[in-house]
Amino acid sequence: MASQLVFASAIITTLLIIISIFFLMHRLRSSQAGTKHDQPNITSSPAEPTILSRTLASTLPDSVILPHDVTFKQSMDSYWAQQECEVVPACVVRPNNTRQLRTAVTILKDEYDKRRNQAGEGKVEGLFAVRSGGHSPIPGAASIQGGVLIDLSLFCEVIPSEDGSSVVIGAGAKWMDVSKILDEKGLAVVGGRNSAVGVGGLTLGGGLSFFSPRLGLVCSNIVSYEVVLASGSNTTASESINPELWRALKGGSNNFGIVTRFTARSFPSTKIWSGFLYMPAFQTTKVLRSFHEYVNRGNSGVPDTAYNNHAAGPIACFSYIHKLGFQAISVNLVYTKPPEKEKKWPVCWKTSGFASLWRLWSTCKVRTLTSATDEMNVLNPPGRRQAFANTTIKNHLATLTAAYTAYYDAAVSLRPHTIKGLLWTLVLQPLLPEWARKGDINPLGLQDGTVEPLVIVSFTINWDEYGDDGLVKTTLRRTVEQIEATAAANKTGHRYRYLNYCAEWQRPFEGYGEENWRFLQGVSRKFDPEGFFQRGCVGGFKLDVDL
Numbered sequence: 001m002a003s004q005l006v007f008a009s010a011i012i013t014t015l016l017i018i019i020s021i022f023f024l025m026h027r028l029r030s031s032q033a034g035t036k037h038d039q040p041n042i043t044s045s046p047a048e049p050t051i052l053s054r055t056l057a058s059t060l061p062d063s064v065i066l067p068h069d070v071t072f073k074q075s076m077d078s079y080w081a082q083q084e085c086e087v088v089p090a091c092v093v094r095p096n097n098t099r100q101l102r103t104a105v106t107i108l109k110d111e112y113d114k115r116r117n118q119a120g121e122g123k124v125e126g127l128f129a130v131r132s133g134g135h136s137p138i139p140g141a142a143s144i145q146g147g148v149l150i151d152l153s154l155f156c157e158v159i160p161s162e163d164g165s166s167v168v169i170g171a172g173a174k175w176m177d178v179s180k181i182l183d184e185k186g187l188a189v190v191g192g193r194n195s196a197v198g199v200g201g202l203t204l205g206g207g208l209s210f211f212s213p214r215l216g217l218v219c220s221n222i223v224s225y226e227v228v229l230a231s232g233s234n235t236t237a238s239e240s241i242n243p244e245l246w247r248a249l250k251g252g253s254n255n256f257g258i259v260t261r262f263t264a265r266s267f268p269s270t271k272i273w274s275g276f277l278y279m280p281a282f283q284t285t286k287v288l289r290s291f292h293e294y295v296n297r298g299n300s301g302v303p304d305t306a307y308n309n310h311a312a313g314p315i316a317c318f319s320y321i322h323k324l325g326f327q328a329i330s331v332n333l334v335y336t337k338p339p340e341k342e343k344k345w346p347v348c349w350k351t352s353g354f355a356s357l358w359r360l361w362s363t364c365k366v367r368t369l370t371s372a373t374d375e376m377n378v379l380n381p382p383g384r385r386q387a388f389a390n391t392t393i394k395n396h397l398a399t400l401t402a403a404y405t406a407y408y409d410a411a412v413s414l415r416p417h418t419i420k421g422l423l424w425t426l427v428l429q430p431l432l433p434e435w436a437r438k439g440d441i442n443p444l445g446l447q448d449g450t451v452e453p454l455v456i457v458s459f460t461i462n463w464d465e466y467g468d469d470g471l472v473k474t475t476l477r478r479t480v481e482q483i484e485a486t487a488a489a490n491k492t493g494h495r496y497r498y499l500n501y502c503a504e505w506q507r508p509f510e511g512y513g514e515e516n517w518r519f520l521q522g523v524s525r526k527f528d529p530e531g532f533f534q535r536g537c538v539g540g541f542k543l544d545v546d547l
Contacts, residue, residue, distance in 0.1 A: 052111055052127075052148065053091040056104060063100050065092040075151060079134040079143070080196065081386040083469075087143035089129070094151040098226070098234055098260055104150060105258065106232035112536040126538035130258055133174050133198015137386035138504045141539045142201070152200060155260050160185055166223055167266045171200035171259050176377075179370040188269035188369055190221040190439075193312075195373035196382070203262055205500035206251040206444055210272065210312040210334050210372070212435045219250035220439030221265045227257040230532035234260075239440070248523040250442035251512070253499060254540040255520065256527050265439075273335040273346055274372040275364030281327040283357055284318070288404060290353030291316050291331075292397045295430040295453045307432065307453075308348035310336045315429045318404065320411035322422035327408070332376070338366050380460065384421065387473055389480045389503035390458035392431065392511075396492040400428065403457045403483045410479040417471060421464035429456050431498075443520055445513035446496060454494055457483060458501045477505060499541060508541055521545045 049057070049066055057064040065072050067088070075092050079085050095101040108128050116124050130150045131142040143149060152172035158181045159168040167189055169178055176195035182188055190211045192202045207218025215221060224238035225246065235257075237246040248256055279287065291314055297307040312334035320327045331354060335346040345355060345364070363375065380386075393399050407426035414422065431454045436446035459476055480503075487493035499508040509517050521543050524534060531547040 050090045050146070052107075056091060056093055056107055056148065059107060060093065060095070060100055060103060063093055063095050063104070065094060067091075075149075078153075079131075080382045081135075081137040082384055083137065083139040083386070084134060084141065084143050086466075087139050087145050089144050089149040090146050092149045092151050094154060096154055098228065101150070101228050101258065101260065102232045102234060104148075105228050105230070108148060108536065109230055109232060109532055112532055113530065116530065116535075124535045127536045129539045130254055130537065131198075132171050132200025133196070133202075135194075135197045136201060136500075136539075137388050138539075141504075144538050147538070150258065152258075152260070157261075158182075160187060160266060164266060164268070167264050169199050169262045169264055171198075171261060173199045175199060175202075175373055176370060179368070179373060182266065182269075183368045183370050186268055186270055187266045189264040189266050190215050190218050191264070192218070193373055194376040195370065196377045199262065200259060202500060204249060204251070204253050204259065206442070206498065207500070208429075208431075208498070210274075210336055210369075212438075213307065213312060213432065214309040214336065214438075215265075215267075216435055216438030216440075217250075217442065217444075219444075220436070220442050222250065222440070223263045223265060225249050225259050225263075226261040227259050229257045230528045230530065244523050245527055247441060247443060248520050250440065251444045251499065252520050252523070252543075254537060255524050255533050255543050257533065269336070269369065271338050271366050271368055272372055273337075273339055273364065273366050274375070275333065275362060275367075276375070277331045277333065277354060277357065277359045277362050277364070279329040279331070279357060279359045281329065283329055283359075284327075284404065286353070286357055287316055287329055287331060288400055289397065290314075290357065291428055292395060292400055294352045294354070295395045295455065308335075308346075311346070311348045312336060313429065314352075314354060315427060317428075318407060318426045320408070320424040322411070322414060322419055322424065325415060327411075330379075333364060334372065342366050380462065384462040384464060385466070385469065385472075387461040387476055387503065388459065388501045389476050389506065390456055390498055390501035391480055391484050391487070392494040392496045392498070393455050393457055393483070393487045394492040394494060395430070395453040395455050396490060399487050399490050399492040400455065400457075402486045402490075403428070406479050406482045406486070407459070410475050414471070414475060417468075419463050419465075419468045419472065421462070422468075422472070423462050425460045427456075427458045427460060429458070430454070431456050431496075443512055443516040444496070445511065445516050448513060450494070454496070456498050456501065458498070473503075477503065502541065506541075509543060517543070 076085050093104045112127055128148040129144040132152050134142050155170035155172040157170045158178050164187055175192035175197055178191055190209045193210055203218050209218050224236055228234050313332050315332040317330045333349050339346040411424040433446045433450045436444055495511045497506055497508045497511040502508050524543050524545050534542055534545050
């Protein structure tokens with residue numbers, strides 16, 4: 001009897017320790033929100049405005065923010081990743097409407113042409129950057145040192161059509177702005193899964209959604225785009241108007257113009273079932289096996305085990321907490337319509353391996369889409385240094401296991417180093433090629449005949465201090481390249497790289513395939529013959545267009 005009590009006490013103590021660690025991990029992440037590390041002083045002794053800044057300020061006095069303005073620091077602090085906050089422009093242009101944006105682009109284009117003529121055969125340095133939601137972790141993705149930042153935050157309207165079939169969404173809106181309005185109307189769009197992510201960047205990079213299994217990628221559900229071109233003119237891109245541009249914008253990023261508005265298809269949608277399962281590290285092998293088996297349903301011809309297109313995920317996350325030398329697991333499950341019995345799991349998830357896994361707790365429940373996307377956002381709030389990288393593999397259990405091993409070994413290799421606040425996270429999520437074939441045609445290259453399920457293997461790393469940037473990023477790159485080498489050896493790799501999760505050293509357009517890459521380059525030459533958005537605009541991934 002005494003031995004049983006000791007054993008029970010040990011079990012309870014272990015559970016309490018594990019639960020405490022999970023809460024500590026949550027506090028570690030959330031306590032960083034709003035906290036800035038190593039931030040440069042951008043409010044004292046502002047630099048003298050450049051000639052270009054003064055020209056913009058005199059022409060658009062209500063839209064230009066200079067370093068000495070009180071709102072300048074607010075603008076810099078609005079990025080998600082701390083690295084972006086540290087890239088300080090000479091001025092911020094925050095246009096109130098398309099006319100003001102066109103004026104700013106015209107001034108910038110004139111300056112670009114002048115510098116291009118002066119440079120001759122030399123390369124013109126970047127003049128400006130464009131920010132939609134500012135959620136990229138790459139320094140300079142939506143910011144520019146000493147240049148002009150175009151901030152689209154005032155293009156934030158969300159206007160559903162009267163018949164509920166479409167929604168006009170401003171490029172500066174965030175997905176929380178969209179879902180809050182549409183939740184009230186019983187509507188949804190194929191949109192982002194994190195409420196704080198910007199509409200513009202995610203959509204132009206392709207975009208994964210809870211609704212992708214049923215309706216396709218975010219970009220494949222955009223009816224039309226309003227775009228300001230390099231000439232300063234405003235145009236529409238749709239299936240019938242500028243169809244080449246319309247197709248190119250479905251994953252072509254910021255290479256063709258500044259999109260101000262998207263018209264997205266909408267559809268009836270009430271609440272969804274979603275949440276996270278939280279598990280200790282000893283469940284790793286079972287989580288990997290359950291993930292592989294569920295994703296493999298995409299190959300199943302048996303109705304009861306086929307991939308359900310209302311089911312999104314699973315998204316399996318393995319987070320190594322550097323300070324504690326401990327790993328935690330979370331798995332996101334979603335079903336995009338309420339189950340028949342609200343308190344019960346949807347059948348597709350109940351029959352999966354995840355239902356029987358021992359877990360600490362679950363947050364799965366019926367909720368609004370806004371609530372589901374807010375939960376995603378809370379897990380990684382702003383104010384920390386961030387890094388992304390990703391690769392794509394076939395759903396092959398040995399390769400998935402090798403990816404996990406590479407992630408874990410890399411995390412352990414960093415243990416001798418004091419990296420304050422380091423959270424080293426591996427994320428596995430399915431990408432079925434058939435999703436990319438739903439909706440409108442796109443240039444992502446996933447319509448190339450691949451039929452077997454794919455898995456996006458991505459990393460989300462966050463830490464506190466600038467001095468650790470080099471070590472973290474070098475280790476991350478080495479880890480991704482190790483996974484790619486293993487996949488190549490197993491013949492389970494795939495060329496696709498999801499642009500929105502790419503590191504600065506990755507080349508996502510090569511993964512679209514040569515034909516699609518050449519198509520995008522041709523559209524760039526047609527609508528931007530002088531390369532204004534290839535050379536004058538920094539940030540994003542460029543098309544390597546010969547000018």
